[in-house]
Every structure is written in structure tokens, then in C-alpha cells.
Amino acid sequence: MQLSLQGVIPIPLREKVNAYQSGMWDAGQVFNKGEYIFIQAPSGTGKTTLVHILYGLRTDYEGQVKWGNIPLSGVNKETLANLRTHGISVIFQDMRLFPELTAWENIEAKRRLTNSVTAGQAGEWLDRLGLVDKKNSLGSTLSYGEQQRVAIVRALLQPFEWLLMDEPFSHLDHANTTKAIQLISEVVKQHNAGMILADLDENTFFPYTQTIVL
Amino acid sequence: MSDKTQDNILRKLLLRTQHRSRLWAALAALCVGTTLLLLSVMIWWNFRELLYGKGQNDTLGSTFLVIGKRVTEQNMGVPGATIFSPGDVDSLRLAPQVQEVGVITSNHFPVYAMMGGKLPLSTDLPLECVPDNFIDKMPPDWKWQPGSRDLPIIVSSQFLDIYNYVFAPSQGLPQLSQSSVKSIALNLKVGEGDKAETFSAHVVGFSDRIGSVLAPQSFIDYGNKTHGKPGATEAPSQLIIKAKDPSDTKFGDYLQRHDYATNTENLRWSKMRAIVEVVVTATGILALLLMGIGTLVFVLFIELTIARAQQSLTLLLQLGYGPRYLSKFMSRRFLPMVLGTAIVSMIITIVGQYVASGAVQAQGLVLPTLPGWPVWAALVVSTAILGALVSGSISGAIKKQ
Numbered sequence A: 001m002q003l004s005l006q007g008v009i010p011i012p013l014r015e016k017v018n019a020y021q022s023g024m025w026d027a028g029q030v031f032n033k034g035e036y037i038f039i040q041a042p043s044g045t046g047k048t049t050l051v052h053i054l055y056g057l058r059t060d061y062e063g064q065v066k067w068g069n070i071p072l073s074g075v076n077k078e079t080l081a082n083l084r085t086h087g088i089s090v091i092f093q094d095m096r097l098f099p100e101l102t103a104w105e106n107i108e109a110k111r112r113l114t115n116s117v118t119a120g121q122a123g124e125w126l127d128r129l130g131l132v133d134k135k136n137s138l139g140s141t142l143s144y145g146e147q148q149r150v151a152i153v154r155a156l157l158q159p160f161e162w163l164l165m166d167e168p169f170s171h172l173d174h175a176n177t178t179k180a181i182q183l184i185s186e187v188v189k190q191h192n193a194g195m196i197l198a199d200l201d202e203n204t205f206f207p208y209t210q211t212i213v214l
Numbered sequence B: 001m002s003d004k005t006q007d008n009i010l011r012k013l014l015l016r017t018q019h020r021s022r023l024w025a026a027l028a029a030l031c032v033g034t035t036l037l038l039l040s041v042m043i044w045w046n047f048r049e050l051l052y053g054k055g056q057n058d059t060l061g062s063t064f065l066v067i068g069k070r071v072t073e074q075n076m077g078v079p080g081a082t083i084f085s086p087g088d089v090d091s092l093r094l095a096p097q098v099q100e101v102g103v104i105t106s107n108h109f110p111v112y113a114m115m116g117g118k119l120p121l122s123t124d125l126p127l128e129c130v131p132d133n134f135i136d137k138m139p140p141d142w143k144w145q146p147g148s149r150d151l152p153i154i155v156s157s158q159f160l161d162i163y164n165y166v167f168a169p170s171q172g173l174p175q176l177s178q179s180s181v182k183s184i185a186l187n188l189k190v191g192e193g194d195k196a197e198t199f200s201a202h203v204v205g206f207s208d209r210i211g212s213v214l215a216p217q218s219f220i221d222y223g224n225k226t227h228g229k230p231g232a233t234e235a236p237s238q239l240i241i242k243a244k245d246p247s248d249t250k251f252g253d254y255l256q257r258h259d260y261a262t263n264t265e266n267l268r269w270s271k272m273r274a275i276v277e278v279v280v281t282a283t284g285i286l287a288l289l290l291m292g293i294g295t296l297v298f299v300l301f302i303e304l305t306i307a308r309a310q311q312s313l314t315l316l317l318q319l320g321y322g323p324r325y326l327s328k329f330m331s332r333r334f335l336p337m338v339l340g341t342a343i344v345s346m347i348i349t350i351v352g353q354y355v356a357s358g359a360v361q362a363q364g365l366v367l368p369t370l371p372g373w374p375v376w377a378a379l380v381v382s383t384a385i386l387g388a389l390v391s392g393s394i395s396g397a398i399k400k401q
Helices: A011-018 A047-054 A077-086 A103-114 A119-128 A144-155 A174-190 B004-014 B020-052 B086-093 B157-171 B178-183 B217-227 B249-257 B264-308 B310-319 B323-361 B373-399
Strands: A003-010 A028-031 A036-040 A061-067 A088-091 A162-166 A194-199 A210-213 B063-069 B098-106 B111-115 B122-124 B150-156 B185-190 B197-207 B238-243
Touching (some): A047 A061, A077 B310, A103 A144, A103 B004, A119 A174, A174 A194, B004 B323, B020 B373, B086 B098, B150 B157, B178 B197, B264 B310, B264 B373, B310 B323
Parallel strands (some): B150 B197
Antiparallel strands (some): A003 A028, A003 A061, B063 B238, B111 B122
16 A cells, blocks of 8 residues: 655644755655655654644645545545554554553454454563563553553554554663564564654664655 | 453443443433323323224214204294205215214104003104114114014113103102113004004113114104105204214304204213313323433433543544444444333333223223234334434444544
8 A cells, every 4th residue: 555645734834844845744755565664853843743644633734645545635434444453553652542441451452453463462462562560550550661562562453554653662761662673573574564653863773765854 | 253352341441431320310211201102102092992993982982963953933933944955964974073974864653652561651752763873772683674563662761761760759650770661562553543553662772872762764764654744854854963073163163153953061071072182192292292301311411421431432433443333332332221211111001001901991991901003103113213313323422523
């Protein structure tokens, strides 16, 4: 599934974008399946806004975003739900776990939507990220780092062609970041998927095929 | 795949803010509304069955009135002034509320009745006949053929009352029961002079509807033809009508406009019936209002539940849950409640019908022991509407997220 953006400018950022040359805003971009895209974005340039626009959470923009042949503007909610369970997955910057559910229930809430990953596999991934003893802890009682690791595992529990990541390791130490990168790389390869990672600073987390400064 | 875990998770996320007491209050309001609706339909239907049904309760539904042209100072003594023409009869058939019109044919020949035995009564006797379908209690042996000496007659109950409570005590005569009257033979001398014939009349029934003595149509026709006075008109001076609701002002206006006279007591009973109908209709409207309020309370409760779970709902949608899937989940939770209230309401209505059936049986009336089809139809329609409203409000509230 190809991702194409044509002249996209978030309305709240319109004036700001006009003041500088962006590699993404108001430009034409086409990303092919399997590409590893790194979006380098200093604070306030619309990194999270971009991820939200690509995931269909925001509609306050000009231009057009298309996943394959599906334009996001005006897409109906059922098509969007289908896209989010089979085409694109996301790791939010703010994690977005259910605070009233345990870590394992947060995992199950996503896993049981498609059942493409077994419970055993999901449990193993949690173990790999050092969350074996946190499975029954409520989301509200997990640290940011723990929440981020649960959010990473949750994003891998479905079939996808693109993985969107918004500062996915911002709360992790070096050791946990390495484990998470390893896990993500394996699953992305397994799906022959592409990824778009948005972060503040340049990094070498993944072998990017394109780097775009926002 | 077992969806139990997923259902439990969704229940935790979407229904955890549900207040049980509010849910029970909403369900109770819904149940009361539905029950009242079904009961009012049941009462309305039972009322119709008693009044207009084809069963044994037929006479309750219509009022039979004997009408004649009013005798006034102007038409008094004018020959034929109070006779109904065929045009009058046709016009009456088309009058408001009139269901059937029957001609009352009276005898135009002399009839002299003599009672033998211990009751030395003798009197001139006017006879009439009406079409059989206007007789309130049809005796099984209600027929007469030319040549037969035995004549069945039906006497107004009022006649027996007058005899038993007025005439017999004042004359020192024995009072008579209906069955004893039926066993007495009455000699009737019909006609005059050499042509006179004698018949043995037996009272075969009593009528509460017609205030005279009835003989079979064939006998009156024979008597009028054989012994009738020359020149006597065969046109009727009285008609009997079956009216659905004689208290209808249009019917009253019709009678007044044509100067027809009738028994106003019957009109009063009809007014009572009309009042009962109004009360039943008002109960139905009240029930609809209550059901509407019950539905509103229940739907608002659902919308409040969804609004309270808005944050979880939004995140579920972001994770890829479809609005249709979540609507189905919520409907699976709330629609069985709607069904449950409908079942409880129907059970109460079935019990109500059973009790009503037993109660009217004591009055000699018949009602089915199970509710009639309109009650079942009301149940199906109200449950379907309620289900659609609940589903609609759920999917509407979820789509708003």
C-alpha cells in the first residue's frame, strides 16, 4: 500500500509553514511499501500533527492524504477502522493506554480485534521488553517507560503494511530502547511493512531509506 | 475464538459507569409504560368484544330502538300521518349510526284473547311481528304455518311485571313466574263472525326489547290477508332499528329533524357507553405518554452511559474498533433489557386478561382467556419501535465520537 501526500498543510500551522521550507508540508510525497521513513522534526513543527493526520485522527488540513487508493478526507468510519486494524498501526507519543485496564487487558483489547498474534506470542513480547511482572498492573499505575513498552507491543498485535511511530522511545533507557528496536524490526520485517518514525533528533534506530526534515 | 474476554474488557470500559439504581429506575419506567399500553389495548379490545363482537355479547354493542312518528296536535287524527313510507325507511337506513332497520308489522284484524282455568281474563290483544334478527332471545319453536292451530307468541317482560306487581295484588290473583306463564294456554279468537278462527297460543319467550306481544311474521301476514279490515294500510307505523351509538348527536339531530319519537332511556345508556369509550381512549393516550416518557428515560440513560464512557470509546475507535462493532456490543447489552420488559409486561397483561375473563363470566358475558390479537400486535409494534429507538440512539451516540 502506497502512501501519498499532496500539498498537505495543517490549518493551525499554515502561517508558520509558509515561513520556512518544509520537506513534508505543502509538498508532494509518495512513500512506497517497505520504505523506512524518518521524519526529523524540531519541536513545534507539527510532528505529532503529521502522525495524527496520517492515522486519520485529524482532518483540519489542506491538501490530500491517500493510503493506497483511499483518500483520508471524508473516509467513512468503518473503512478507517478497517485500515487501522489491517493496514496501519501506530505508537502514540502519549501512549494512550486504558488506565482502568491492566497491562495485559490493554494488550488483549487490541489483540482480540484481529487475533493475528497468539496470546502466547504477545506474552513473550511483553517478557522481552521486561514487563513480565507488570502484566496485572493497572495502566494508571505503570511508569511512563512501562506504558511506552506496552504501547509498543500493542502496536505490533495486528497485521499492518505501515507502522507509524511518534517518538516511540522517548521514555526508554538505552537497554530497553535496543530491545524495543529489535522487536519492532523483527515484526516489521515479518509483515514486509514500511515504517514512518517521527522524532526530534537524528538517530540510527532503523536503516532508514529516506529522511525528511519537517 | 472466544469473545468472552473481549466482552469483559469492553464491559469494563464502556459500562463501568453505569449506575444500577438508575438503570433499574429506567427499566421500571419502561416496564410501567409498556404494561399500561398493553393493558389499555387489552381493555379497549375487551370492550369492543363485549360491545361489537360476534359472540354472545352481541346485544351489548348496539342499541335497539323502536321509533314512530311523533303524534302532535297537528297530525292527530289525520289518516296515515304517522305511517312510514318506503322512502322514510330507506332514508333511515342511511342515517348516522343506523346499522339495520326492521319493519314492525301490526295486526289489522281483531284478536280476542281468553285465558281459561283460574284466571278468567279476556281482552282484545294487539299483535305485532318483527324480523327474526331483531328478537333478543329467539325461542327454538318460533314458527307458524297456515293450518296450524298452535301459535307461539313472545310477550314483553314488562307485561308480566305489570301483572305481577300491579294487577294481581290489586285483584287478589296469584302472581306468575315466567315458566308458569309458558305453561298456560291462551285461546285466541281471530277475525269476526262466521270467518272467525280459534288458535291455541303459548307464550314461548319474553322480550326486554319490544314492549308488545309478538307473533311469527307468517301468522301476521296470514291474519292480515284473511281477516284484515278492508282498506287498512299495510305500511308500518313503527320501525325497529339497530343503532351503533344512538347517543351520537348526528343521530339525535336526524330523529329530531324528522320528528321521530323513541325511548330516551336507551339513548342515556348509549351515552354511558360513549363515556366508557372516551375513558378507555384517554387511558390509551395516557399509556402512550407514559411509554414515551419511559422510552425517553431509558434512551437518555443509554446516552448518558455512552457519554460517560466517551474517553474509552474514543480510544477504542482509534485502536481500530468499528462504530458498528461497538454499537452491536452496546445493543447486545441493552436490547435484551427491552425484550425483558416486554415479556414482563406481556405476562402481566395475560394475567390481567385471565382475571377479566373470570370477572365478566360472573356477569354472564364471555371474554377470551388470552389477550386478543391487537394486544399481541401492540406488543410487537411497541417492542420493535423501542428496539429501533434504542439501536438508533446507540449508533447515533457512538458515531458522534
